[in-house]
Amino acid sequence: MGDLVLSGLSGKVAVVTGAGRMRSIGRPIAVELAKAGCNIVLTGTGRAPESYPDDEKDAGWQDIASVADEVRAAGAEALEVVSNVTDPDAVAGLLASTLERFGRVDFVINNAGAARGSDRVPVVELAIEDWHKVMNVNLNGTFYMSRAFGQALVEQGEGGAIINISSIAGKALPPNTAAYAASKSAIQALSASMAREIGRHDVRVNAICPGIIDTYRMDEIGRGETWNAMLKSIPLGRAGLGEDIAYMTAFMCSDQGSWITGQSYNVDGGSVVQH
16 A cells, blocks of 8 residues: 555645744745645745844844745745735735736635734733734734635635634633634634635635644743643643644645535644544
8 A cells, every 4th residue: 555645736826824934834834835746925024134033043044035945945936925914905915916926826824823922911901902913913814815815716716725724722712812812713713604605616714723833932931841841731742843734734735635624623732622
């Protein structure tokens, strides 16, 4: 019996938002889809180099340009677009640039997310502007992208997939994360409703819910005692890697995932069991 090989990805076009970080989820998603044969549209907000973490500075990192180099090294074409998912006009421009360059779109990976910040407090202490920031990036951005690109996928008439990167926080609903958890729960609801609406066009919509992933987002807690305590809560005993999410994404886009829609899959080492 031969090894399983994912099919249906070669020559397709995938858009990956929030793809410019070196230690991230977006970067490995873009690279793995490129290795599978997809051409990749990479978006980021155009971060100022002085804001990069030290390891990116030391590596001479160049945001989406560096990821584009990796995509090309994998044998795929790459288009870099500085964009902002919270701006519907920017999203429309991203769609136009994608179609102008490649003439089609097949997979949309909504990965852009608000950074951890001052929103991690009790609701009664949560600043209104922090609530809006998280909702604008996580939920509104996912909606704007899904609406615009979903229309394009339906009009194209060749099926496709939208993958929304959510979080197990949208199921576990921990304290002091109300804005983040609410935004992720809403992403899961958006995914399920949209899946039922456009499934007849052979467009699939699913959410992936990562657990603790070892990326720059976790740097504020360090890698000491608190980090080790978090790892002990994971049944499989380790933090996830961006590649763990990338592999699931590739499967969900492939022919082998073609009868799956409307779902929110936990990829978390067994941390939560909520469905």
